[in-house]
Amino acid sequence: MKYRNPAIPEGINTTETNPLKEFVFLTSVVIACIIIITTILALLIDSAAEIIPFEFEVAISQDIAKTLNNEHNKVDDYLQGLADQIIPHMNLPEDMKIQVHYVDKDVVNAMATLGGHVLVYRGLLEKLPNENALVMLLGHEIAHIKLRHPVKALGKGVTISLILSAVLGSSSDSVSELINDTSMLTMLSFSRDQEQASDNVGIKVLNSYYGHVQSATDLFQTFKSEHKKAGVNVPQFLSTHPDIESRIEHLNNMAKKQNWIQQGTINSIPEHIFKRIKIAPETVTSFE
Amino acid sequence: MFDLVILATLLGLGYFFGRYYESRHYKSIFRREAEYRNILVVASRIPPVTEKPNASLLVMGSVVISVDYFKRFLASLRSLIGGRVISYESLLDRARREAVLRMKKQASTMGADKIFNIKYETASISKNARGGIGSIEVLAYGTAFIPVKS
Numbered sequence: 505m506k507y508r509n510p511a512i513p514e515g516i517n518t519t520e521t522n523p524l525k526e527f528v529f530l531t532s533v534v535i536a537c538i539i540i541i542t543t544i545l546a547l548l549i550d551s552a553a554e555i556i557p558f559e560f561e562v563a564i565s566q567d568i569a570k571t572l573n574n575e576h577n578k579v580d581d582y583l584q585g586l587a588d589q590i591i592p593h594m595n596l597p598e599d600m601k602i603q604v605h606y607v608d609k610d611v612v613n614a615m616a617t618l619g620g621h622v623l624v625y626r627g628l629l630e631k632l633p634n635e636n637a638l639v640m641l642l643g644h645e646i647a648h649i650k651l652r653h654p655v656k657a658l659g660k661g662v663t664i665s666l667i668l669s670a671v672l673g674s675s676s677d678s679v680s681e682l683i684n685d686t687s688m689l690t691m692l693s694f695s696r697d698q699e700q701a702s703d704n705v706g707i708k709v710l711n712s713y714y715g716h717v718q719s720a721t722d723l724f725q726t727f728k729s730e731h732k733k734a735g736v737n738v739p740q741f742l743s744t745h746p747d748i749e750s751r752i753e754h755l756n757n758m759a760k761k762q763n764w765i766q767q768g769t770i771n772s773i774p775e776h777i778f779k780r781i782k783i784a785p786e787t788v789t790s791f792e
Numbered sequence: 793m794f795d796l797v798i799l800a801t802l803l804g805l806g807y808f809f810g811r812y813y814e815s816r817h818y819k820s821i822f823r824r825e826a827e828y829r830n831i832l833v834v835a836s837r838i839p840p841v842t843e844k845p846n847a848s849l850l851v852m853g854s855v856v857i858s859v860d861y862f863k864r865f866l867a868s869l870r871s872l873i874g875g876r877v878i879s880y881e882s883l884l885d886r887a888r889r890e891a892v893l894r895m896k897k898q899a900s901t902m903g904a905d906k907i908f909n910i911k912y913e914t915a916s917i918s919k920n921a922r923g924g925i926g927s928i929e930v931l932a933y934g935t936a937f938i939p940v941k942s
Contacts (some may be wrong), residue, residue, distance in 0.1 A: 507832045507906065518882045521865065523807070526878060530869035537873075678799055678861075679868035685795065697922070782806075 565619025815918025
């Protein structure tokens with residue numbers, strides 16, 4: 505018997521492909537699948553959430569309600585009073601009770617949460633130029649509650665993180681990170697749609713309350729100057745809210761299209777409220 | 793956003809260093825395979841009947857190669873949708889050939905001219921370490937025959 509060890513041709517046990525091609529193919533297939541699955545789930549949950557009775561939302565928000573201050577001061581009363589005046593313009597369901605809370609914190613924001621609670625922070629309230637902007641703000645936040653956004657967001661968040669953790673387990677490698685991020689970015693587009701929908705309701709309320717839409721975009725100008733001050737510039741696809749410029753433009757277009765009166769009286773926020781806000785900022789004791 | 797930058801950096805590092813080491817390794821493999829071609833490697837268990845006396849000796853070669861971040865990322869993606877894990881093929885090919893070359897080198901220093909009954913073992917190191925970069929060990933061993941001058 506004759507033994508030989510000739511050179512064997514290359515490329516039999518390995519595959520000659522460009523790894524970058526493989527990378528692009530695999531990532532795009534996986535990302536596309538995740539986007540499709542997340543979108544379908546989110547749409548299903550959004551339509552299912554509308555069936556959930558508001559009472560249930562109130563019941564599960566008991567813990568949230570406890571953490572909010574229940575001692576109503578003058579600012580709370582003012583905000584609640586204003587909300588009560590604009591609510592008749594919003595066709596809310598009978599059982600939907602809105603509670604507005606003033607939060608004495610520097611945060612330049614306001615939010616709507618489960619159970620009909622609206623939170624307005626001092627940081628934002630003290631910067632609002634007039635009552636018209638405040639009505640726009642309250643209209644926007646109450647619209648979130650009317651359109652059931654908090655319960656929808658909760659449902660989506662819980663379901664999708666449950667499914668992701670069931671699929672990915674507790675592994676924390678880069679691929680599960682990619683899947684999590686893709687799914688999260690897809691969900692953000694739903695959040696931006698919700699903001700847009702609430703803006704639409706907000707300006708409609710402003711128009712029917714005052715009879716004109718003067719100062720409709722003042723709220724966003726406030727946010728814009730705040731962002732500029734803070735130097736934050738998050739690209740839209742990474743943000744829960746649409747780009748401020750496009751929100752302003754959208755509202756202006758909408759006002760034009762609906763032939764709403766764009767000029768009107770500007771109502772100011774009562775002076776005693778401002779005094780109250782500025783006299784009682786959270787006292788920070790420092791021990792420097 | 794920051795996560796994405798880190799991920800891209802790690803993938804870039806894995807890709808460029810992985811490609812660099814792989815092409816360098818293959819060059820070295822081709823060169824040494826030609827160099828050691830005179831040592832026969834045979835999988836048969838039974839050596840040929842010969843009148844020449846031989847001394848026999850166990851020879852082995854072993855190598856540990858780490859997978860890079862890029863290859864691992866591709867393999868993890870593959871594990872979601874199935875199909876051939878092309879990114880690991882070259883890794884294992886390199887490891888097997890390197891192990892044989894080291895075995896041949898050992899045989900050559902012992903003055904052997906052929907190796908019979910060659911076998912491979914493959915082990916994955918850090919198999920159970922979650923999140924750790926995996927590496928593989930390939931061990932090749934066989935019986936070397938050293939011609940004895942009578």
